[in-house]
Amino acid sequence: ILLTAPLRGVVVLLLAGFTWLLASALFGGDGSLSVRNIFTAEPHPRRYKCGLSAPCPPKHLAFRLVSGAANVIGPKICLEDKMLVSSVKNNVGRGLNIALVNGVTGELLETKTFDMWAGDVSNLLKFLRPLHEGTLVFVASFDDAATKLNDESRRLFEELGSTAVKELAFRDSWVFVGAKGIENKSPFEGYIKNVYKVTNKKFNYSHFRWE
Incomplete structure (x- = not known):
């Protein structure tokens, strides 16, 4: 040619x-x-349940909680690689976002949101009082999670193992996993004080493994 x-x-x-x-x-x-x-392509990093950096041991529950940022970014609750609460699932709301899980089987029992700015705290009390022993309680805050909390509601969370709820104030970021009948304080709790009094731009990201 x-x-x-x-x-x-x-x-x-x-x-x-x-x-x-x-x-x-x-x-x-x-x-x-x-x-x-x-x-050749670089290998992708291995992905574990709920995006954790390492796998959980057998017979353990892998979970990840992310609190909301101000009133813009919604919270997330993931368990065993299944999203229980998120904006995509359209089941988040201002205040406290809670998922109840069977502590033995890991089965989701119920999800619910409680408006702690303009809502009625009695609805939260009716939800927490009858919890059965062994029920896991996953909590992620969004916007304001504290204004309507009263002494009884804070005490009920303390009985689930929380140590931060007694200090929780306007637009603080809070994630928590507790259990009905727990004997000690829960090690699965993240709390960041709201340092931006107006906008709460402080974003709290926490993830734990149930060990």
Whole structure:
């Protein structure tokens, strides 16, 4: 096949460039590219349940909680790689977002939201009082989770293992996993004081493993 002079020049340049890359890959060199980089893809990091950085041991529940940011970004509650509460599922609301889970089987029992700014705290009390022993309680705050809390509601959360609820104030960020009948304080709790009194731009991200 006859090639014009300009086309022959392009072919020569391409061959020269490829030869340089191949030589650099085989024998080393200052080039930043290599044949390995061109023809092989970097492996993706392994993903564990709920996006955790490590797997949970057998017979343990993997979960992740994310509180809401101000009144813009909704909270998330994930259990065993299943999203229980999120904006995508359209089951989040201002205040306290709660998921009840069977502590033995990991089965979701119920999800509910309680408006702690303009709602009635009696609805929260009616929800917490009859909990059965062994029920896991997952809580994630969104916007304001504290204004309507009274002494009894705070005490009920303390009985579930919370230590931060007694300090919870306007637009603080709070995530918590407790259980009815727990003997000690829960190790699965995250709390950040609202340092932005108006907008609460402080975003609380927490994830734990049930161990």
